[in-house]
Amino acid sequence: xxxxxxxxxxxxxxxxxxxxxxxxxxxxxxxxxxxxxxxxxxxxxxxxxxxxxxxxxxxxxxxxxxxxxxxxxxxxxxxxxxxxxxxxxxxxxxxxxxxxxxxxxxxxxxxxxxxxxxxxxxxxx
Numbered sequence: 001x002x003x004x005x006x007x008x009x010x011x012x013x014x015x016x017x018x019x020x021x022x023x024x025x026x027x028x029x030x031x032x033x034x035x036x037x038x039x040x041x042x043x044x045x046x047x048x049x050x051x052x053x054x055x056x057x058x059x060x061x062x063x064x065x066x067x068x069x070x071x072x073x074x075x076x077x078x079x080x081x082x083x084x085x086x087x088x089x090x091x092x093x094x095x096x097x098x099x100x101x102x103x104x105x106x107x108x109x110x111x112x113x114x115x116x117x118x119x120x121x122x123x124x125x
């Protein structure tokens with residue numbers, strides 16, 4: 001059983017009681033969940049918080065290859081919306097993942113209103 005807390009020195013240590021927001025508490029709980037048990041929503045939330053990217057981006061791209069507009073609990077394409085705006089440094093460290101994402105993004109035709117701007121920014125890098 002592999003969980004992000006064992007594999008990552010990601011930010012987001014244990015929140016102090018009474019100080020944790022709902023998001024902090026969710027991220028903390030998800031870091032304890034085995035990676036193989038993470039849902040699209042779990043990945044969306046963790047990636048959006050830059051937690052465990054070296055483990056989660058390859059998994060997210062696997063999902064996006066099958067369903068480019070995969071959705072968690074927010075809206076169609078919310079996983080892609082979490083993945084695309086990661087820092088250029090993240091993509092520079094993993095150029096093969098950046099290439100794969102470019103292919104996925106370049107094949108999209110039916111985008112939600114926010115995705116065109118995000119995907120255009122990514123493709124312009």
